[in-house]
Amino acid sequence: MSQQSQILTRRLDKDILEVFIGPQHPGSGHMRIILRVDGDIIVEAEPDIGFVHRTMEKLAEGREWVKNQPLFERMAILDAANCTLGYIMAIEKLLGIEPPPRAKYIRTILAELNRIASHLYGMGIFAILLGHSTMYMWFFGDREVFVELAERLTGQRLTHSFFWPGGVRRDLPSGFKDELEKGIKYFEKRLKEYEVMFLKNPVIRSRLEGVGYISRQKAAELGIVGPNIRASGIRHDVRIEEPYAAYPELDFEVPIYKEGDALARTLQRVDELRESLKILRQAVNRIPEGPILHERYLKMFTKVLKDVLETEKRVKLAPALFNLRPPKGEAYARVEAGRGEYFYYVVSDGQNKPYRVRVVSPSFRNSIVFKYVLPGHRVADLPAIYGSIDYFPPEADR
């Protein structure tokens, strides 16, 4: 052996083929699934992640606290508000402050706009993976309405960077309530059309029914999160388990499906869209008046800063917020994002930069699903399973 080649080789079992799916952007980002197939049947699957790893946790240690917001939102720019909210909440815990009620409501509104946009994005990819290009266009087109609304609120379509520790950066623009109501009414109509075109479409049904089944027990064992675990019948939603922002004051349901297949996961997301509309409607109607930044920082505002807040409803970044030095200690925060639970653990050593930031993102937890769910399915079922998990590689790799 040693006389021959230096290259290691290994024998595959007879008739087993190894197929590499990716890493050139097979679905929603760069990742690779290594499949071993026997004929048309997948016998083994290895999710191979890490192609878009950007060392975010390490980078975060070298930047001032607020500067990490634009960094973390690049995990999932389509869900930017939800994936940075946890970080900001963890800082607030370190500082021992709570944002004023109005700021909490604005956070909730942006978080739900983002959830809708993120679900529609995921479902659009899902539809095109199934070969349903009409729905792909519809989902992405309708997402534009919510992206536009988010732009009016934050000033940016996707990378909102919208939170300050202790508040938000802008107040609701004038006329936002009516615009949001129009958007909601439009989307409610569209949801009915989705049903005809996609959810009850016999072709889609036969591709999804019974495909990619995750049992309740398996879902718990693998520790998956978000709509995927709720579609397997497990009650887990951070908005209920550990309420944050304005969620405890709002009336909404978190759907739970027990079937656990790709169809259940799809219906789960569509039902969540409906609930998000309900949340948005309540939030804009009930939003209390008041400041949108914690008074500790408002007190430090100079005259120029106060004028801008009065006239433009824009909260400037007071130097005190930039030079934040949270007291020594550690804190964590959890947030329910579009794809599931974001977990942040931050450690401060009293400096103006974090000592450590740990992020656990939902897609990372969900990526393990491929290993256990794909075997036993046909290769043609892979797109349906991949799409229904709503896996987003940049979020998993961080």
Next chain:
Amino acid sequence: MAETTPGPRYSERSIEERMGLLDKAKMHAKALSLGMLRLARPQRITLRYPMERPVLSEGYRGMIVLNNDKCIGCSLCARVCPAAAMKMFNAAPKKLRPVINYERCIFCGYCVDICPVEALYHVPVHDLVFENRDDMVFDLETFTKEPEEPEHVRKVKVVIDEEKGLRYVPVDSE
């Protein structure tokens, strides 16, 4: 608090029975007729960019312009920039001024928000074209001038609409 609310809660749901043959035929027909309807009355939100451009919303975080007279050279904007896009340089002895590199800028608006004298502001332009990468590094002269939009562009206002989702209204037709 006006009414008492039950608050957030879980609700168990289940998928209805598998579709029978008749249901399937019905849903096929429905999907097809909806497709036909949308063929006749399309739900189009396509914008003919770049000939048509939307009026960006008020407060849009677009490109950044420096008001040289207001600036006091405090360097806060360069310090806060998370992408290291803004740098200070000596415009004259003892006169520091910021300049911006659009190759790096991520339009987070932190610099505009930290400026203690409102010397920086956003303009509703975000899509200038540069012929080479060096042009993306602005000097004081370009940084203090508001970028201009090309003339042939037709501006449309984006309106959120109950029926169509988004509607584009040409600005000069109002």
